[in-house]
Amino acid sequence: MIRIELLTESSLIICFGEGIDPSLSLCIRQAVDAIDARFGALLTDMVPSYNSLHITFCLGRVCGPDLRTELLQLLQRLESEPVGGQVQIEHDIPVYYGTEVALDLEQVALCSGLSRKQVIALHCATPYRVYAIGFSPGFCYLGTIPEQLATPRKDTPRSRVRAGSVAIAERQTAIYPDDSPGGWQVLGRTPQPMHPADSKAPRLQVGDLVRFCAIDRREFLALGGKLD
């Protein structure tokens, strides 16, 4: 079930399963802690995601094939141990879905055969789990959005997506915490600061829940939102 693939001279990826599955998030969370405790001194970075854990290691301290063997043994031991429960924290994030900022809402509506209003209602309907943090500081990968909304990434990524943009790709959704290049379909924008360096930003953690709430233009501007 668990597979480890060597990628470069000093990196590998552990694949815990296929697709997006909330139970994998708990396995990965547990693996991160166990690997850190046992092999932390050999590693330079760990990037947990939905169903994988990317690891960079010190080539001067361990070689890839040896580390893979050690990791497999550790993970097999972990699989036989029970996973503890966890507390759910839910964050409400206001989103303005107006045309000035919803650059791809029309496209998503066309692809899904839904009206703009239906797309917005569906996007706000359920809370989403933080499956991973990455891509840029504080960028949270949230899932899973309703199947009707699933839209592929843009064929050519935009060179700049504005901070606060709320976007979707496949069955995922996210908020861009800062201006950044990106290939996701933009549905709206939040006035809420999201960058971890901003003291007003919510402290989102892997495993938390996020719920989007539609706001109008006036509320967006009153909350400090920018339309440029």
Add this chain to the structure above:
Amino acid sequence: MINPGPLSQIQDFGRYGQQRIGYTQGGPMDEHAFLWANRLLDNAPEAAQIEITYGGLQLRALDATMAAVTGADLGATLNGIPLAPWHSFYLAAGDTLLFNFPRKGLRSYLAVKGGLQVSPRLGSCATVMREKIGGLDGQGGKLRQGDRIPCLGQEKSQPMRVRPAYIPDYDKLLILRLIAGYQYHHFPAETLRRFFSSRYGVSQQSDRMGYRLIGAPVECSLKGIVSEGISYGAVQIPGDGQPIVLMKDRQTIGGYPKLGCIASLDAGQLAQRMPGATVCFRRVGLDEVSEERSQFNRFFGLIC
């Protein structure tokens, strides 16, 4: 700093251990040139330097120090006299150092004895503009006119040079050695044949995050993957089929399918190519490049 040019940044060997909260690795685009500059001065391998992209930089020494320049030939001069890269030299108080424009390669490294004295943020002073972290101001700013960059004043010592055999030719056709990844089998055989027999041009839209290549489109049976961590040198294929090689300031996670990764030392050579330069790919075994990289790390005293 009299004139910083279009892109001159403080870089050490990179920011480690922060990718799990989304901060990129950063650090020198050309590790080979960076490490030689520190070695010429007997510095720690990760000591902070200035990475000068394109040239246009002019600075005056306020204190005397030994210094070294490696990497691209940006037509540098010391008090108006041509200064070839790949050696160390004495910089006296009042000396003016000028980097003109690219003649060979794209990025030059300027190191001083003892390293630039810049405060780290999250363990590193590597400048990442997009993340607003590192650099002289700690906010990811590139170097600006009027900046004063702290150095340890130093006595004159014997200048050193890099042996010509170790100096790469940045003008030659670059062959990027590809380590096939676990999504490799999702690319049709015909596409792979064309990929390895084609030449690709470096796009204008190439930067410290990634090098976009232009050429025969690469088809993939996967449209997207569940986002996962990305290695340095990963070759990702977006929907338009034009490969992107992920570099030092790459996003930590992404969802485009990947052919694999290029050898880390080849990624550094790619960083010296200007838009319009030509590259091609060939396959390599992981054992071969791991051995090469281990020797490289031992030579420069790197643990990671």
